[in-house]
Amino acid sequence: MNELRRILSDTRRKLILLALPFLCLGLFLLEQMGGNIRGGWELMQWVGQTYRERVESWRGLEPEEILAQAQATRYDGLGLYEQAEHVRDYEAYLKTVQEQAARMSRSSLFGGDKNSFVYRNIQKTAADFKSLEGIRAEFGSDRAVEQWIAFQTADWFHLLAVILFVLAFLEDRRRGLLALVRSTPGGRKRVTLSRLAVLFGVSFVSALLFCGLPLAASFAINGGLSDLGRSIQSLQSFKTCTLHLTVGGWILLYFAVKVVCGFFVGVFFWFILSFLEHIQLAWLVIIGILGAEYMARRFIAPQMALGFLRYLNIFSYISPAELLSRYQNMNFFGWPVGSFTLMAWLLLVLFVLLTAGLMLIQIRRHPFGNRDVLGRLIRGVNRFFDFFRRRLPIGLTEAYKLLFLGGTLIFLLIGVYVGWGLKLSGSDYNPYSEPDAMVMAQYVKEAKGPITQETLDYLERAQAQLDARPTISNQFRGGLNMLKQEVAERQQKAAEGGYEPWLLDQVTINNYYGEKVWYVSRWNALLVMFFAILCAAPVFAFEEQGGTARLLRSMSRGRSRVFLHKYLVVLLEALVLWAVVFGREWLEIREALGREFLAAPAQNAAVFEALPVRISLGGALLLLNLIRLAGLLVTVLVTAWLSRQVNTWEKAVMPAAALLLMPAALLYFDQDWARVLSLLPFTGGAEAMAGFGSAGLYGFLLLPWLALGVFLTLRCRRSWVKTA
Amino acid sequence: MELKLENVTKRYGQKEALSAFSHTFREGIYGILGANGAGKSTLMNLITDNVKRDGGSIEYNGTDILKLGDSFRDILGYMPQQQGLYEGMTAEGFLAYLARLKRIPGRKIPREITRVLRLTNLADVRHDKISSFSGGMKQRVLLAQAMLGDPQVLILDEPTAGLDPKERVRLRNYIFELAQNRIVLLATHIVSDIEAIAGEILLLKQGKLIKAASPKELMTSLPADVKPLMGSYFTLEDVYLHYLGEDPDE
Numbered sequence: 001m002n003e004l005r006r007i008l009s010d011t012r013r014k015l016i017l018l019a020l021p022f023l024c025l026g027l028f029l030l031e032q033m034g035g036n037i038r039g040g041w042e043l044m045q046w047v048g049q050t051y052r053e054r055v056e057s058w059r060g061l062e063p064e065e066i067l068a069q070a071q072a073t074r075y076d077g078l079g080l081y082e083q084a085e086h087v088r089d090y091e092a093y094l095k096t097v098q099e100q101a102a103r104m105s106r107s108s109l110f111g112g113d114k115n116s117f118v119y120r121n122i123q124k125t126a127a128d129f130k131s132l133e134g135i136r137a138e139f140g141s142d143r144a145v146e147q148w149i150a151f152q153t154a155d156w157f158h159l160l161a162v163i164l165f166v167l168a169f170l171e172d173r174r175r176g177l178l179a180l181v182r183s184t185p186g187g188r189k190r191v192t193l194s195r196l197a198v199l200f201g202v203s204f205v206s207a208l209l210f211c212g213l214p215l216a217a218s219f220a221i222n223g224g225l226s227d228l229g230r231s232i233q234s235l236q237s238f239k240t241c242t243l244h245l246t247v248g249g250w251i252l253l254y255f256a257v258k259v260v261c262g263f264f265v266g267v268f269f270w271f272i273l274s275f276l277e278h279i280q281l282a283w284l285v286i287i288g289i290l291g292a293e294y295m296a297r298r299f300i301a302p303q304m305a306l307g308f309l310r311y312l313n314i315f316s317y318i319s320p321a322e323l324l325s326r327y328q329n330m331n332f333f334g335w336p337v338g339s340f341t342l343m344a345w346l347l348l349v350l351f352v353l354l355t356a357g358l359m360l361i362q363i364r365r366h367p368f369g370n371r372d373v374l375g376r377l378i379r380g381v382n383r384f385f386d387f388f389r390r391r392l393p394i395g396l397t398e399a400y401k402l403l404f405l406g407g408t409l410i411f412l413l414i415g416v417y418v419g420w421g422l423k424l425s426g427s428d429y430n431p432y433s434e435p436d437a438m439v440m441a442q443y444v445k446e447a448k449g450p451i452t453q454e455t456l457d458y459l460e461r462a463q464a465q466l467d468a469r470p471t472i473s474n475q476f477r478g479g480l481n482m483l484k485q486e487v488a489e490r491q492q493k494a495a496e497g498g499y500e501p502w503l504l505d506q507v508t509i510n511n512y513y514g515e516k517v518w519y520v521s522r523w524n525a526l527l528v529m530f531f532a533i534l535c536a537a538p539v540f541a542f543e544e545q546g547g548t549a550r551l552l553r554s555m556s557r558g559r560s561r562v563f564l565h566k567y568l569v570v571l572l573e574a575l576v577l578w579a580v581v582f583g584r585e586w587l588e589i590r591e592a593l594g595r596e597f598l599a600a601p602a603q604n605a606a607v608f609e610a611l612p613v614r615i616s617l618g619g620a621l622l623l624l625n626l627i628r629l630a631g632l633l634v635t636v637l638v639t640a641w642l643s644r645q646v647n648t649w650e651k652a653v654m655p656a657a658a659l660l661l662m663p664a665a666l667l668y669f670d671q672d673w674a675r676v677l678s679l680l681p682f683t684g685g686a687e688a689m690a691g692f693g694s695a696g697l698y699g700f701l702l703l704p705w706l707a708l709g710v711f712l713t714l715r716c717r718r719s720w721v722k723t724a
Numbered sequence: 725m726e727l728k729l730e731n732v733t734k735r736y737g738q739k740e741a742l743s744a745f746s747h748t749f750r751e752g753i754y755g756i757l758g759a760n761g762a763g764k765s766t767l768m769n770l771i772t773d774n775v776k777r778d779g780g781s782i783e784y785n786g787t788d789i790l791k792l793g794d795s796f797r798d799i800l801g802y803m804p805q806q807q808g809l810y811e812g813m814t815a816e817g818f819l820a821y822l823a824r825l826k827r828i829p830g831r832k833i834p835r836e837i838t839r840v841l842r843l844t845n846l847a848d849v850r851h852d853k854i855s856s857f858s859g860g861m862k863q864r865v866l867l868a869q870a871m872l873g874d875p876q877v878l879i880l881d882e883p884t885a886g887l888d889p890k891e892r893v894r895l896r897n898y899i900f901e902l903a904q905n906r907i908v909l910l911a912t913h914i915v916s917d918i919e920a921i922a923g924e925i926l927l928l929k930q931g932k933l934i935k936a937a938s939p940k941e942l943m944t945s946l947p948a949d950v951k952p953l954m955g956s957y958f959t960l961e962d963v964y965l966h967y968l969g970e971d972p973d974e
């Protein structure tokens with residue numbers, strides 16, 4: 001218990017552990033919401049509701065009847081059709097397995113080679129499936145369990161919790177406590193035993209939380225608690241499962257297995273890491289092992305020669321659902337062995353060995369095998385890098401400090417990864433259901449460009465073509481008329497505004513910047529801001545936290561020089577984040593429109609019609625991106641100032657989130673009143689551009705924001721460069 | 725070379741952490757002796773311009789250090805009381821960075837680092853991460869950085885905190901060797917750190933300068949009715965207890 005108390009006394013660790021269950025549940029719900037934060041909740045409820053209603057109304061029907069009824073809604077993603085198919089076919093499937101085996105044993109093809117793995121496997125499968133005879137698949141509410149079992153992220157959370165504790169065990173070494181703990185009589189054995197107990201408890205609680213919470217949520221959404229008495233084979237994913245269990249029984253078994261496996265995985269890593277003196281290496285080793293094993297799991301197909309590596313894998317214990325739900329034999333020197341059986345035995349044997357080994361290491365001697373071979377290696381590596389680090393100019397050292405020592409590299413990488421995957425445009429303006437508009441879009445493709453006599457000629461030619469074929473569908477005439485109207489409108493507006501008229505692909509431009517797709521740029525901007533804040537937050541705080549601020553400030557270049565470079569680095573980080581999202585957008589839109597169209601006067605695009613300055617489309621996009629950068633700049637400047645006021649990263653992130661992200665999130669969720677409080681329209685861009693137009697002066701709200709940013713920066717500079 | 729403080733005052737709220745401190749420092753070692761909370765760090769923070777002065781002047785060779793700014797920091801070496809290091813850096817990386825901040829020319833940096841590492845006996849571990857160092861080693865890294873670039877004014881705030889007796893003696897000897905031709909201010913609450921090496925000792929109590937004199941003078945300054953702690957002759961401990969005793973904070 002002392003051990004547990006010691007581990008939990010670390011506030012940061014406690015916070016992380018507390019946050020994990022919420023995060024896990026949140027991710028499960030997000031998945032149920034189809035990954036859509038906006039409107040996803042309703043979608044999820046609709047799916048659950050519909051699923052429940054349909055299952056209730058079809059309960060007790062014959063599979064064929066259900067299939068007939070489900071036919072109409074076959075592709076709505078609820079999977080009821082497939083479910084009924086499975087129920088109908090299960091008995092026949094069992095028969096097939098037996099027949100296949102019988103046919104094979106008769107077949108002359110295998111008659112001669114009864115020692116082949118394939119033959120043996122089929123016979124073993126048939127023998128194992130014999131026991132399933134008489135088990136019936138029953139139609140019922142499966143979705144809750146199916147969705148829950150498919151949520152493999154929970155396994156990662158379980159793993160993370162266990163690893164956090166294992167690392168905490170190793171921590172005393174770094175703190176030099178090991179000698180103290182080890183020197184007390186009986187202390188070593190007792191500590192090791194109590195750590196094993198802690199590990200088991202952690203695995204138990206983790207299973208309860210990370211499996212239990214999503215399961216409960218899944219039942220709450222999809223229903224099905226009353227259907228737990230059916231055979232587990234009633235569920236599609238358990239078609240090949242050979243366990244004689246009810247759905248409820250299987251869930252209990254899974255839970256127990258999860259607890260044991262989590263415990264085992266913890267012991268496994270603890271054992272390996274106890275050879276490492278250098279705690280920094282621990283994460284590297286963990287990630288290395290997990291990476292290699294994950295690759296094996298991911299890229300090795302079961303039927304390959306190395307197929308056993310797929311199952312003989314730490315991930316079989318991290319994600320034991322597959323072992324428990326699918327029938328699978330491994331090729332063990334020509335003999336088929338049930339993967340579940342094998343892994344269960346392996347777990348037992350390894351567990352005994354590892355525990356014994358751990359006890360030995362912890363009790364008998366100082367962690368062995370590390371007679372500083374590793375230390376020398378690390379020193380060599382450091383010496384190599386020192387050669388370069390010694391030559392780093394101040395700016396690069398500031399970057400190194402913020403990225404590596406301040407730890408923002410990880411946020412930057414995640415931000416880049418997330419940003420790279422973001423969708424940059426919507427499709428809300430595509431004319432799916434308006435035939436005329438679809439035709440017009442085709443015409444625009446051919447006629448777009450500056451509106452000249454040529455364009456008008458084109459219109460006439462097109463009209464003549466249509467007139468020559470009176471039978472042609474009406475939508476062509478409609479489309480052409482729309483185009484004519486558009487051309488006329490552009491000409492008129494251009495004449496009024498005194499600029500050159502162009503015919504542009506309005507649909508594409510609208511899909512990037514139109515009001516209907518603002519939710520896209522808002523979401524993207526929200527994420528960019530979020531990561532920019534995370535990256536900027538430690539910039540001054542970690543100097544204060546480590547007590548280095550005083551030191552730096554006592555040196556001639558430690559004041560304005562360091563200050564300047566700190567700002568440059570955080571701005572650069574923000575620029576990287578901007579580039580992966582909005583820089584990418586710039587390239588994308590240029591590609592989509594065609595480069596020459598950037599020369600068109602911006603007002604020809606409907607979204608930029610109200611712009612008070614006469615610029616080209618390219619210029620408007622440039623302005624748009626400058627506004628975005630300005631918004632991001634303010635975000636970073638405010639965060640950096642906050643960072644100067646506090647001494648930990650969290651203390652800077654929290655007010656920044658409250659001040660900048662909260663209003664942004666409100667706006668994203670359509671609370672339009674939050675617009676005046678939020679930077680989001682600027683970091684998002686399109687919205688602010690619209691606000692610069694005749695519609696209103698809203699866009700100029702950027703100026704006070706910029707003023708605030710500059711003011712805070714001057715304050716911050718004063719407090720760093722002059723005396724605090 | 726002269727560092728002259730006149731009526732220097734620092735307040736935290738109502739409390740005067742340093743009250744009208746006046747003293748002139750010339751070449752040599754000055755021991756700033758006082759209990760915890762006496763105002764030693766405050767004094768050093770004022771000289772390194774890390775806290776705002778509420779009154780008085782600090783002049784180096786006749787010019788206020790605030791006016792000198794960076795050119796004063798150029799000749800300043802400072803070892804803070806709080807262990808402020810980048811744990812993730814190697815000793816060499818750390819020193820190289822600070823050497824740059826001290827405007828030491830790039831080509832001189834390797835030699836300079838080697839010099840201070842030798843001086844503080846850290847040459848063997850120059851490529852090790854600071855996070856792997858013991859408290860005493862970290863203390864020596866801080867001392868090493870303070871000596872980078874051969875500063876004229878060396879401000880050491882409790883440099884021996886956390887050192888074992890052997891390291892303590894060694895450090896004292898380094899400092900003694902260093903002190904030629906420069907001003908060294910060494911704050912401590914441990915008498916033995918300075919009694920053998922300080923040319924002058926300043927006794928600080930609750931923000932006030934009680935007495936400033938050479939160790940010998942201090943001992944003879946004791947009134948006749950004071951009895952030695954042990955034996956028959958006075959030590960600096962007796963001086964400390966007489967002037968600074970009945971510690972309010974400790």
Ligand SMILES: Nc1ncnc2c1ncn2[C@@H]1O[C@H](COP(=O)(O)OP(=O)(O)O)[C@@H](O)[C@H]1O
Pocket residue numbers: 736740741758759760761762763764765766767
């Ligand atoms: N940042 C601060 N805020 C408020 N009071 C402070 C601060 N720093 C120091 N003090 C107070 O000033 C007095 C002198 O402190 P300090 O100079 O650190 O003493 P010493 O270094 O001699 O132990 C103490 O009473 C301390 O509580």
Ligand SMILES: [Mg+2]
Pocket residue numbers: 761764765766805881882
């Ligand atoms: Mg102090």
